[in-house]
Amino acid sequence: EVQLVQSGAEVKKPGESLKISCKGFGYSFTSHWIGWVRQMPGKGLEWMGMIYPDDSDTRYNPSFQGQVTMSADKSISTAYLQWSSLKASDTAMYYCARQLRYFGFDPWGQGTLVTVSS
């Protein structure tokens, strides 16, 4: 079964750093882009950017450029999303998803809830 499994929920203080993960199972992890999607509380879906795990080529949504960093370790089929200095406004659910050029995003990870509060 193709699946993406994300790391668990995090509670952080403003200014702290964070790295969350997304591990792929059941397919060739290096053959498809992995995208990250933010969903703020009670809001819709926002595409943040994507990474190609084979060579770590990365494309960011300009709205998120400079705010987060995406990386990948293809040896362990894992993609990462990290922040160097969290803000309260980073509080959200973050999803990873396999991006299929002709079919959309499938599957999605279960989501990682990030809460930033003093």
Place this chain on the structure above:
Amino acid sequence: DIVMTQSPDSLAVSLGERATINCKSSQSVLYSSNNKNYLAWYQQKPGQPPKLLIYWASTRESGVPDRFSGSGSGTDFTLTISSLQAEDVAVYYCQQYYTTLYTFGQGTKLEIK
């Protein structure tokens, strides 16, 4: 950026009745080289991640019940649920993947009347 606009924002339909959700893109998402619309629909149930329902505007993902159908081309698209079931309560999103600056509609919340 391609802006995706859904209507309505919320919808209440009786069990067994038809539900229709519309999605409009600010520019065409029809790829001329293969005559495919790069438009997907997702279903997000409470507490769950989104699930791909339809791609290429009208092709159902494997395992999706045939009461779900997609239509439209160019800039105007529709998701139809022919006979609403209780398990269809969810928020539905359209998404364009024509450009790699992927964008979603704001979502339509579907409830039982």
